[in-house]
Amino acid sequence: MPFGYIKTNKNVRAYYRDGQWGELEETDSEFINLHMGATCLHYGQEAFEGLKAFRGNDGKIRIFRLEENAKRLNSSAREIMMAEVPENLFREAVIRAVELNSEFVPPRESEASLYIRPLLIGSGEEVGLKPAKEYLLVVFVTPVGPYFKDGFKPVNIIIDRDHDRAAPLGTGHVKVGGNYAASLGSTEKAHHEGYSSVLYLDAGGKKFIDECGPANFFAIKDKKYITPDSRSILPSITNDSLQKIATDLGLTVEKRKIPVEELAEFNEAGACGTAAIIAPIGKIFDKGNNKTYEYCNNGQPGPICTKLYERLRAIQYGEAEDRWGWNTIIN
Numbered sequence: 001m002p003f004g005y006i007k008t009n010k011n012v013r014a015y016y017r018d019g020q021w022g023e024l025e026e027t028d029s030e031f032i033n034l035h036m037g038a039t040c041l042h043y044g045q046e047a048f049e050g051l052k053a054f055r056g057n058d059g060k061i062r063i064f065r066l067e068e069n070a071k072r073l074n075s076s077a078r079e080i081m082m083a084e085v086p087e088n089l090f091r092e093a094v095i096r097a098v099e100l101n102s103e104f105v106p107p108r109e110s111e112a113s114l115y116i117r118p119l120l121i122g123s124g125e126e127v128g129l130k131p132a133k134e135y136l137l138v139v140f141v142t143p144v145g146p147y148f149k150d151g152f153k154p155v156n157i158i159i160d161r162d163h164d165r166a167a168p169l170g171t172g173h174v175k176v177g178g179n180y181a182a183s184l185g186s187t188e189k190a191h192h193e194g195y196s197s198v199l200y201l202d203a204g205g206k207k208f209i210d211e212c213g214p215a216n217f218f219a220i221k222d223k224k225y226i227t228p229d230s231r232s233i234l235p236s237i238t239n240d241s242l243q244k245i246a247t248d249l250g251l252t253v254e255k256r257k258i259p260v261e262e263l264a265e266f267n268e269a270g271a272c273g274t275a276a277i278i279a280p281i282g283k284i285f286d287k288g289n290n291k292t293y294e295y296c297n298n299g300q301p302g303p304i305c306t307k308l309y310e311r312l313r314a315i316q317y318g319e320a321e322d323r324w325g326w327n328t329i330i331n
Helices: 066-079 087-100 177-192 237-248 260-265 303-316
Strands: 011-017 025-027 046-048 051-055 061-064 113-122 135-144 155-160 197-200 216-221 224-228 252-256 268-273 277-286 291-294 327-330
Touching (some): 011 087, 046 177, 061 087, 066 113, 087 135, 087 327, 177 197, 216 237, 224 237, 237 277, 237 303, 260 277
Parallel strands (some): 224 252
Antiparallel strands (some): 011 025, 011 135, 046 113, 051 061, 061 327, 113 135, 216 224, 216 268, 268 277, 277 291
């Protein structure tokens, strides 16, 4: 199963008008009737989330870290002046979308999941540069396979010194469409050159590791889980989860600036996010310095990446103790 869109039964919507959110609505339409002057089209008032639901061997469906996605969507909304979505409304919308399409949640043995996409847009029209007065929340779902086609296998990535994903004091720390639009050109170039993704450096001086395409970067060295600290990086909920699991595994977590030169010192490296979960990194090619950094022996993921991946997946499928209360269970 690819990581792509497959039509399901229904999606869920709510409108913000006259200063308040309306009731949830259900529809089987895949389209939005939108005013041509909507601020999402002209001024980028658009934010989204990505989370997943998993069907365990016990038949129960588990939605992973729903509450954190609600908080992050509102962080994005505040940054670009959109109406915030009440967390209870977000929760109800996500749960209802999953329940309406529960037959599309793949079975455990498939290694696939149900991807949930909440979308918040400025639907009110404005010709002048100002926030909209009306907003639309849409939650749709689709079954997906792994983000990288080979699943939990090492991927090769390239450092891009010619493009920036986000400005140092811009919107890199929130999940808005403009960040992804800014990365499309360099990502397509990387794919054309045979790489799975792009590793961006800090926009200020090109000295430190920043975001890894659509995912966060992390590395393993001396029993440490190391991940970049930067305002232009999206706070990954998956990365946050892995940091807690890493601590359980006896690793020390370091969130700090990572100089490019330190890539030569790591034992393992990976990209992590809701879509990819963990993509172990096999090689990083720095075209600017003509250097290649290798992390996987014989084409296999490293032992720490493997343990992190297996523990997280076990929690998501209900096969390991969920001691942080991450899962919302639907019977």
